[in-house]
Amino acid sequence: MTDLTRTAFPKHPDGTVEKIAIDTLVVGAGQAGVAMSEHLGKLGVPHLVLEKNRIAEAWRTGRWDSLVANGPAWHDRFPGLEFDLDPDAFAPKDQVAEYFEAYARKFNAPIRTGVEVKRVVRNADRPGFTVETSEGLIEASRVVAATGPFQRPVIPPIAPKDEKITQIHSAEYRNPQQLPEGAVLVVGAGSSGVQIADELMRAGRKVYLSVGAHDRPPRAYRNRDFCWWLGVLGEWDAEIAKPGREHVTIAVSGARGGQTVDFRALAHQGMTLVGLTKSFNDGVATFQADLADNLARGDENYLALLDAADDYIARNGLDLPEEPEARKTYPDPECVTNPILELDLAEAGVTSIIWATGYAVDFSWLQVDAFDAKGKPQHQRGVSTEPGIYFLGLPWLSRRGSSFIWGVWHDAKHIADHIATQRKYLAYRDASQRQAEARPDSPVQKVSTLGVS
Numbered sequence: 427m428t429d430l431t432r433t434a435f436p437k438h439p440d441g442t443v444e445k446i447a448i449d450t451l452v453v454g455a456g457q458a459g460v461a462m463s464e465h466l467g468k469l470g471v472p473h474l475v476l477e478k479n480r481i482a483e484a485w486r487t488g489r490w491d492s493l494v495a496n497g498p499a500w501h502d503r504f505p506g507l508e509f510d511l512d513p514d515a516f517a518p519k520d521q522v523a524e525y526f527e528a529y530a531r532k533f534n535a536p537i538r539t540g541v542e543v544k545r546v547v548r549n550a551d552r553p554g555f556t557v558e559t560s561e562g563l564i565e566a567s568r569v570v571a572a573t574g575p576f577q578r579p580v581i582p583p584i585a586p587k588d589e590k591i592t593q594i595h596s597a598e599y600r601n602p603q604q605l606p607e608g609a610v611l612v613v614g615a616g617s618s619g620v621q622i623a624d625e626l627m628r629a630g631r632k633v634y635l636s637v638g639a640h641d642r643p644p645r646a647y648r649n650r651d652f653c654w655w656l657g658v659l660g661e662w663d664a665e666i667a668k669p670g671r672e673h674v675t676i677a678v679s680g681a682r683g684g685q686t687v688d689f690r691a692l693a694h695q696g697m698t699l700v701g702l703t704k705s706f707n708d709g710v711a712t713f714q715a716d717l718a719d720n721l722a723r724g725d726e727n728y729l730a731l732l733d734a735a736d737d738y739i740a741r742n743g744l745d746l747p748e749e750p751e752a753r754k755t756y757p758d759p760e761c762v763t764n765p766i767l768e769l770d771l772a773e774a775g776v777t778s779i780i781w782a783t784g785y786a787v788d789f790s791w792l793q794v795d796a797f798d799a800k801g802k803p804q805h806q807r808g809v810s811t812e813p814g815i816y817f818l819g820l821p822w823l824s825r826r827g828s829s830f831i832w833g834v835w836h837d838a839k840h841i842a843d844h845i846a847t848q849r850k851y852l853a854y855r856d857a858s859q860r861q862a863e864a865r866p867d868s869p870v871q872k873v874s875t876l877g878v879s
């Protein structure tokens with residue numbers, strides 16, 4: 427088979443691109459695509475990974491300049507390679523990108539960058555799929571969509587139409603200098619929103635942070651990072667979000683060595699907290715009166731983890747130092763006891779709004795029967811309802827950890843196993859077929875799957 431990772435797609439003498447056949451096509455070479463390739467390779471499944479930009483592009487250009495991983499280097503990695511870092515440090519985003527590139531190099535992953543998959547359709551008269559790419563057509567028996575959990579930045583329709591105010595999504599935020607002089611309203615206080623708000627405040631900006639429902643684990647407790655606690659307590663493996671908590675963000679940060687996100691502490695340092703952003707009318711933002719409640723629920727989540735950790739330590743007789751100061755809280759600041767429900771943006775000097783309001787997926791290129799009426803992928807642990815189509819890297823694909831670095835690696839393993847098993851079924855021949863194939867003059871090929879190298 428032509429090695430497509432190194433050469434151009436093969437061409438006919440008239441210059442048109444030949445159609446290429448491959449067993450499994452993986453779309454996207456972020457961490458999900460790299461993990462998928464590793465597992466497919468180990469199982470001997472011929473495959474190709476197509477990436478429209480570069481390996482781990484989201485970590486290179488899709489995030490702000492100062493971002494570091496939210497989890498420590500010992501945790502946020504694949505099993506086969508360690509970061510060249512103190513294991514308790516938080517890798518800067520560029521180092522994360524380099525890590526995945528090095529990882530792919532380690533096993534010579536068949537990744538072709540700079541090729542976009544434009545359309546995938548099921549073949550009508552034969553098995554498999556026809557894939558239109560920016561370089562030509564591919565026939566694939568199977569397609570793994572590894573295009574990421576966070577593809578399309580979402581800004582809610584309440585965003586004001588006021589052209590005087592600079593508005594960007596957190597995906598476009600790079601650094602404080604990028605914003606015009608003046609105060610900033612950051613809407614959304616998950617990991618992105620709270621880290622961006624903190625960075626802006628430290629750069630001397632007046633910051634308003636709109637805080638909705640959130641989980642707020644301690645960065646570390648009793649000498650163990652929260653990633654460790656979520657692991658030993660089985661929380662990364664939770665298969666479904668607790669009812670009512672499906673869309674709750676997690677406020678955690680590895681910035682400046684990693685500190686617990688504490689909204690009251692931020693308020694005492696000068697940040698103004700407001701509740702959920704409700705609307706914008708004539709330059710006035712309105713907020714729900716839910717700030718105290720949102721903080722209280724975040725505290726509950728925080729304290730529940732401390733309790734579960736204490737309990738785990740006691741049950742297992744672990745010798746980990748006590749940390750009573752972790753239970754101390756700052757008094758409620760003025761913005762909590764006397765919440766702002768309306769803010770005249772011009773009067774408050776707000777010149778920009780950052781929407782840290784999350785992302786949606788975009789599978790418009792995947793034109794197969796694997797989605798419900800609302801366009802949501804239908805699958806079981808990534809194995810879709812359309813035979814031969816797989817999803818990887820989506821939030822809660824199989825468990826809470828699915829969209830995170832370590833979690834996607836395990837999901838990829840499951841999907842690769844499924845693909846290898848399907849290939850075994852398809853390779854089965856009954857006795858008469860085996861006899862026919864054994865004849866020296868047999869025209870029958872031994873393997874009927876597409877493009878086996």
Ligand SMILES: Cc1cc2nc3c(=O)[nH]c(=O)nc-3n(C[C@H](O)[C@H](O)[C@H](O)COP(=O)(O)OP(=O)(O)OC[C@H]3O[C@@H](n4cnc5c(N)ncnc54)[C@H](O)[C@@H]3O)c2cc1C
Pocket residue numbers: 453454455456457458459476477478479480481482483484485489493494495496497502541542543544572573574575576618791818819820829830831832834
């Ligand atoms: C701000 C932020 C911080 C995060 N920090 C952490 C962290 O510290 N630890 C952690 O475990 N997780 C973290 N995550 C979550 C997750 O690890 C990342 O979102 C990660 O990038 C997801 O990897 P992925 O491979 O699934 O998707 P992506 O990294 O988005 O990769 C998908 C790839 O598919 C390509 N692609 C898309 N469409 C096509 C197409 N049609 N044809 C060809 N290629 C295509 C894209 O170019 C992209 O490179 C963070 C997420 C965000 C937003």
